[in-house]
Amino acid sequence: MTKESSRTLTPAKFSKFFFMRLLSKTKWLQVGVYLAILAICCYAxxxxxxxxxxNWQWYNVPKYFFVVTADGIKVGSLIWGIGATAVICFYAFLLALAxxxxxxxxxxxxxxxxxxxxLxxxxxxxxxxxxVLLYLFYFVLxxxxxxxRFSAAVLCLGIFHGALVSEIIRAGINSVxxxxxxxxxxxxxxxLQAYRYIIVPQAFRFMLPPLTGEAIQLVKSSAIASVIGVAELTTLGRNIISETYMSFEIWLAVAAIYFSITFTLSMSVNSLERRLKRNS
Structure with missing residues (x-):
């Protein structure tokens, strides 16, 4: 093969070059898709x-995150809601794992x-x-x-997602x-030693992606605690709307908060997964 022929751009070489460039920009494409979907929702x-x-009142939204006063920064209702949601999800996920x-x-x-x-x-x-399970836990049990309210919500979410987590753990162990x-x-x-030193470390790599998906689903499921009056993000957002009638602004803000939490969690675990692959 001559030097000139090796430089010829054949359809196969062009396709390979195009797809390699596309794969290298996959992360940016994902971010672009998320931003496009968000822009479409905002436009709609x-x-x-x-x-x-x-009548849009976006100028009133920041005070529900924080307010700067003479005594310092005062935390708003939505920040308290984020904290309550994080606490519910943390305890519920620990219970789900157990x-x-x-x-x-x-x-x-x-x-x-x-x-x-x-079974x-x-x-x-x-x-x-x-x-229905939440009503059973709160009104019956x-x-x-x-x-x-808080205990019933945590127990309900933990046990409900624990049933789904059990299948992830069982499948991960069986994959070894x-x-x-x-x-x-x-x-x-x-x-017990085999589980601790050999089986679980190998199964963890298989379990990590679906466990991440289950954790994200748990964050979204936590909003259902609002139906029994637990003071989490959705409940506080609904209370703000009942006082101000800013339905669009508050619900869009709440949706953006949930998106930020789940997206950050997903990206963090993806980074951990890549690190585990490099070390294995």
Whole structure:
């Protein structure tokens, strides 16, 4: 092959070059898609409000985040709502991990009774709508056990998502080759040691992406706690609207806050996943 022919741009070389450039810009394309969707939503809201004769009051929104006074910075209602939502999601996700791990271990055990109990619990929780389950926890079980609104919301979200997390954990453990178990037994490891040192570290890489998706879904599901009056982001946003009638501004602000939380969580875990791949 001559030097001149090697420089010839064939259709195959052009396609390879084009797709390599496209893949290198995938992250920026994703950000562009998100911004385009956000712009479309804002434009649709603007057109709808114009037809309704809506009076925009964006200048009143910042005070619900923070207000600068002579005594310093005063935190607004939406910031308190973000904090309450973060606390609910934190405790609920810890409970979901604990519940999911217990159910997954029972399903993977050799105990017939344990597998039956885990399967019945899993099917019962997965086949009940989250809203109905929340009413069950607050209005039925709450008076029996003395649960308040916050406790009922955390328990409901934790157990509901724990059933889904259990399938993620079980699938991650089953994805580890059988030879790893045999290697652990051959060097005299107990089952607990095999889980701790061999199985779980390998399964974690498979479990991380779906667990991230479940955590994001939990953040979005936490808004349902507003139906029983838990003072989280959605509830406080609704209270502001009832006082000011700024429906468009507040709901768009609340939507932007949820988007920022879930997008930041997704990007952070993606970075962690890439780091784990490099170290493995």
């Amino acid at each position: 809201a603007y057109v709808g409000s114009t037809r309704m004769g809506y 519940t999911g791990t217990m159910i997954a271990m029972l399903r993977l055990s050799d105990l017939i009774v344990g597998r039956a109990i885990a 019945c619990t899993l099917e019962f929780i997965r086949n009940i709508p989250l809203l 709450g008076p029996v056990f003395g649960w308040e 080759p059988l030879g790893q178990w045999e290697a652990a037994k051959s060097i005299g490891m107990s089952q």
